[in-house]
Amino acid sequence: VVLLHERGTTVRVLTDRDYSAITGSQIGVLLKAGICVRRDMSSVLMHHKFAVVDSRLLITGSLNWTLTAVQGNMENIVITE
Known part of the structure; x- marks a missing residue:
């Protein structure tokens, strides 16, 4: 992500x-790389895991x-265009 930025x-x-x-x-x-990071400040968990x-x-x-x-984990990722 940093390299893309x-x-x-x-x-x-x-x-x-x-x-x-x-x-x-x-x-x-x-943040140190200058990427815009916004935080949802509500008390509920945002469990989405995605990037556009x-x-x-x-x-x-x-x-x-x-x-x-x-x-260390067994995870999955899907990339679509």
């Missing part, structure tokens, strides 16, 4: 308010966007 792709992230505090969360990395890239790609699946999930 650095190449000029429009990247915006929407997450729930608690995700930044989860161990392994990459929200800080995204450059208004043309959809990335969705069971993957939590953490290092633990990427490196």
